[in-house]
Amino acid sequence: MRKIITRDLKNIKRYLTGGGKIITLGFKILTLSFLGLSFGLTTSNSVFAETMKSEVNIKPSMTLDVPVSSINLNLDPATNAFTSKDINITVGTNNKTGYWISMSSSTGESDLVNIDDNTKTIPTIATAGSYTSLDFPVNQWGYKIDSGNYIPFVSGATIKSSNTTANGETFKLNIASKIDYLQPSGTYNMALNIKMLPNMTTNYIQNLDSALCTEDPMVVIDNRDEQSYIVQRLKDGKCWMMTNLNLGAVKLTQDLTSANTNIATVVTAEDFNGWDRAISGYVNSYNIPKYTTITTTNSANNLVTDSVSKMPYGTLYNYCATTAGYYCDNGTTVVDNKYTICASGWTLPTLDELRVLLDRYSSFEKMHAPIEDGGAAFTLAGQFYDTVNNTNQGNTAAYWSLTQGGKVGTMARLYLDRYYSTAAIQYDGWRDAGRSVRCLLKES
DSSP: OOOOOEEEGGGOOOEEETTEEEEEEEOOOEEEEEESOOEEEOTTOOEEESOOEEEEEEOOOEEEEOOOSOOOOOOBTTTBSEEEEEEEEEEEEOOTTOEEEEEEETTSOOOEEESSOTTOEEOBOOSSSOBOSSSOOTTEEEEEETTSOBBOOOTTEEEEEESSOEEEEEEEEEEEEEOOTTSOOSOEEOOEEEEEEEOOSSOBGGGOOGGGOOSSOEEEEETTTTEEEEEEEOTTSOEEESSOOOTTSSOOOSOBOTTTBSOSSOBOHHHHHHSBOOTTSOOOOSSSOBEEEOOSSSSSOOOOBOTTTOSBOOEEEOHHHHTTTSOOOTTOOOSSOOOOSSBTTEEOOOHHHHHHHHHHHOSHHHHHSOGGGTOOOOOOOBOBBTTBOOOOTTTEEEEEEEEEOSSTTEEEEEEEETTTTEEEEEEEEETTSBEEOOOEEOOO
């Protein structure tokens, strides 16, 4: 039986069974107010309304209906080598700038895994391209939308978007696979999450008006490399990026300037792309800007997702890279540094702003919880430091602040630890380490 859940988006609830997901996001639909109503008395004792203003505020509402909880493909190399199944997904929204839908796996991976032997997998289509049922790659899987061709699955990628309202519109998601006798028998699966979020008129993060940032999450684009992020106003009243900064995970196509980045001087795209990417995970530098994309294997895939917060890990930066090469001296005292690689109009939190955030969320569990459960969705991306290549990914996290730490050469940081359920501010964030960056909007 299909079940649809409706909730105020302030308390988005998930309905998830098996590998499918049904989400219906609802709002209060109508408010009516009368402003400026006054009465005057004339010499003839007549009563009149001097001014009257009525306002009708119709808030955006979104509905996403995925009618199945799981998808089963029955593959047999002898009789049914290629198999596909359709899922008709229905969307509705009165949001004037439309919607954005993504599909992700709960682990961030892209392979179907044998439930009895996780070493046996069916990978997604390996090469970027498009296929039909006739030329579908053997022992791989993929998907298509409506009448398109099959393409590779990338966790977190947008599968459907529109810049207009939608009244119960349906599109078709088709999942397919093809095998031969080299594929071991068994049941292969992956939990897929389907997420729908509103588009916005000003879709670049650099142009975001603070009035548009509300308690409802929205998607914005970084115009420096066209990567997408989610932003939202949290319980501290501040507008935060809900996704960790990932600048450098893809090649920049334009220079970093004060127009697109929170810096005063130009950093050319060539220089930034030439910074040490520390692919091995070895950061350990005060005076050389270094960063690394974080993955389960530390390879080319930078879309690995935190299993609880449901957000990608992003990229880790030493403080030299975090400040776009501005603070690259271990002996320099820094007091609320103002230059960062956050987008223009955005910055790192100060010590006081971190304190307020922790006070509002009060626990590790709430800081780590996903957006739809009312959490702050901070990921446990780990950190690189000294000569240690293990990030402790999935267990701890450290986030840079603007504020000088307890010792020269350190910065205050937000620290999360799953082992001890710790969410705290620490003052010993040595600037040579690679840590996460999460920015907030400058509004004063």
